[in-house]
Amino acid sequence: MTSGVAHDFNNLLTVIVGNIEFLERVVTDERSTRRLDLMRGANLTAQLLAFSRRQRLVPTPVGLNATVAWMRDLLQSSIGGAIQIEITLQDGLWQALVDATRIELVILNLAINARDAMAVGGRLTIETANVTVTGAPTQPEQPNPGEHVMISVSDTGTGMPHEVLARVFEPYFTTKETGKGSGLGLAQVYGFAKQSGGGIRIDTVPGEGTSIKVDLARVEGPRTAGPSRRRPSIAPGPTRPAARRPCS
Incomplete structure (x- = not known):
């Protein structure tokens, strides 16, 4: 529909x-x-198509480390100086098979959502990692078992109560004031992740913050992502394994 x-x-x-x-x-x-x-209104159309998984994607091998490093200045200007950005990029990251333009929009979308959850400032953390999902998904948005390239966006903001988390991927559902959001942001991310052979996992604690992990299909084979187009301000290092703590 x-x-x-x-x-x-x-x-x-x-x-x-x-x-x-x-x-x-x-x-x-x-x-x-x-x-x-x-x-x-073309952007609204794109968001609707993304949720329904009917958007036109051009998947290519993408090095997410290079994408995140290249976007740092854009992210900083978008979220303002009151929020500190930390970036942790895993060495030897697999290439993701995604639409290069759409993944940039997804990262920006998640960063802006994180900013809105930190009204008085805080810390925005972006991480990449190779992950292997072994268990079957327990929620529709979660990835199927297999090897994935993960990018996570975490904040130290308000977190989400259980009743909000249960509806967070519904189109047009939003907790923001009228005129502040369409309610299509996370629905769009959900549709993109699923259409790209992956899924989403959310860890959130009310009053402490939220971490949204987007798992994407990896490029088959031994190739890893090439060097970044621009060096990040924080040296790449190993990331924590993708957590699966309860979201309640």
Whole structure:
């Protein structure tokens, strides 16, 4: 149903966006340009398609260490100076078989969610690791057994109570104020992870923080990720094995 709504909505947007692009060529003042940008709805369509696992992905071998290191400046500017960023990248990380652009959006999405959970500042930790899942999933969002490349985004924020955790992947469910979020962020991450052959695990403790681990399919074979395009500010090192503590 979500996919059908997204495609019908996209058909309507085709005409609207076409006219917006025409107006953008003739409008020159900054205020009008910003208003035209706000009229675009393609991002909402992409989020709906992501949740329904019908988005168009171009999976390629991606070194997540390089992706995270390259995104550091963007992440810092997006979450502000009141939050400290720590990055721990595992040596010898396997390559992930994912859409390179979409995984960057996923990381940014999770970082912004973490920022919103730390209203008075805190610490944002991004980690990568090779993980081997052995047990069968106990929740629909969890990955199937196998070898995965994990990227986790953790915060020292408010955490989630059980009743919020139970609904966190529902489209349009949000605890944010009206106008502050669409409720599609984690639903989009969920759809992307599943479509990319992986899953999500959440560890959260109310009052202490939340860790969201996204497991992605690895590239088969002995290849590991190449060197980072930019050196991270914190030296790469081993990460803790993916935890499976109760989320209650």
